[in-house]
Amino acid sequence: MLQRCIMIFPKFSNMDVIDEIRAKYDPLASHVRPHITLVFPFKSNIEYSQLKKHLEEVLSSINPFHLTLKGITPVKSFGNYLFLNIENGKNEIVEIHRKLYTGILEQYFPQWLKMGSYNPHMTVGKIESEEKYKSAIEESKEVIDVFETIVSKISVEIIDENEDSIIEMEIELE
Helix, strand or coil: CEEEEEEECCCCCCHHHHHHHHHHHCCCCCCCCCCEEEEEEEEECCCHHHHHHHHHHHHCCCCCEEEEEEEEEEECECECEEEEEEEECHHHHHHHHHHHCCHHHHHHCCHHHHHCCCCCEEEEEECCCHHHHHHHHHHHCCCCCEEEEEECEEEEEEECCCCCEEEEEEEECC
């Protein structure tokens, strides 16, 4: 059984700013590149070819789109998180998320997500200590950078036993 996740790995010209924040505050920074999760980690025996076919079908009507991220928000609803906000491209991401969780992936829709709504973002921090969290919030207020790119592909990763990300496939948006 494989543990997979489906994401967008945006590339920004100023990616170093995100990498610096994540190196300080995100325990997964050394395991997975900065990303926006579309389908949350799930374990399954779905064959590569079945998954690829599903993605190609549901993404066939999605064109590349502009993505802008700006501003870091502290989020405490399920831990001490720092989210980099999506300013432009949110509607497209929500649509992709919704379409991916159909067909063979419908059964993997997380129970906790049924209780609320999907809020696309890029996690840049998950801090255990309350004191460190308060300091991270203050420091992140200084980040005024705007991150812009065109999203042109969706990636499927396999999460190995060390929590490292191995890219299994990438589907180009046309």
